[in-house]
Amino acid sequence: xxxxxxxxxxxxxxxxxxxTLRYYERRGLLPEPERSxxxxxxxxxxxxxxxxxxxxxxxxxxxxxxxxxxxxxxxHRHGRQVPGLQDRAADKLAEVDAKIADLTTIRTALAAxxxxxCDDLTVCASSACCPIPFTDLAEENRHAGPCC
Numbered sequence: 001x002x003x004x005x006x007x008x009x010x011x012x013x014x015x016x017x018x019x020t021l022r023y024y025e026r027r028g029l030l031p032e033p034e035r036s037x038x039x040x041x042x043x044x045x046x047x048x049x050x051x052x053x054x055x056x057x058x059x060x061x062x063x064x065x066x067x068x069x070x071x072x073x074x075x076h077r078h079g080r081q082v083p084g085l086q087d088r089a090a091d092k093l094a095e096v097d098a099k100i101a102d103l104t105t106i107r108t109a110l111a112a113x114x115x116x117x118c119d120d121l122t123v124c125a126s127s128a129c130c131p132i133p134f135t136d137l138a139e140e141n142r143h144a145g146p147c148c
Contacts, residue, residue: 006042010051014055109131112132115131
C-alpha cells in the first residue's frame with residue numbers, strides 16, 4: 001500500500017475541514033481513499049488538487065452537482081470531446097449576467113425606496129408614487145395619495 005495523506009493533512013492542505021472532505025467523498029466528488037492497516041483513510045496527493053478545484057468552482061458559482069458533472073466529464077475524456085468547462089463556463093457566465101441584471105433592478109428599486117423615504121410597505125404599496133415594483137395585483141389596488 002502506498003503511503004498517503006491522512007484526512008487531516010488533506011483537509012489542511014486544501015483549506016477545508018474534515019467534515020467537508022468526508023462530505024465530498026460521500027457525494028462522489030472524491031474517490032474513496034485507500035485505508036491503512038489501522039483503518040485510517042489515506043489519500044493520494046491529487047485529492048488536495050481536487051478539493052481546491054471544487055472550492056474554486058464553487059466560488060465561481062457552480063453548484064456541487066455541476067462540479068460533479070465537470071469532474072466526471074474530465075475523468076472520462078480519454079482524448080475525445082466531452083462538453084466540459086468551456087461550455088459550462090459560458091452557461092454559468094450567462095446565468096451570472098442574468099443575476100447581475102436582476103440585482104441591478106433590485107438595487108435601483110431599493111435606492112428609490114430609500115430616497116423616497118418609504119418606511120412602511122403597506123402604506124408605500126398603496127401610494128401611487130411608490131418606487132417599489134409590486135405585483136400587478138398591488139398595482140390594481142393603488143390609489144392616488146401622498147408619497148410614503
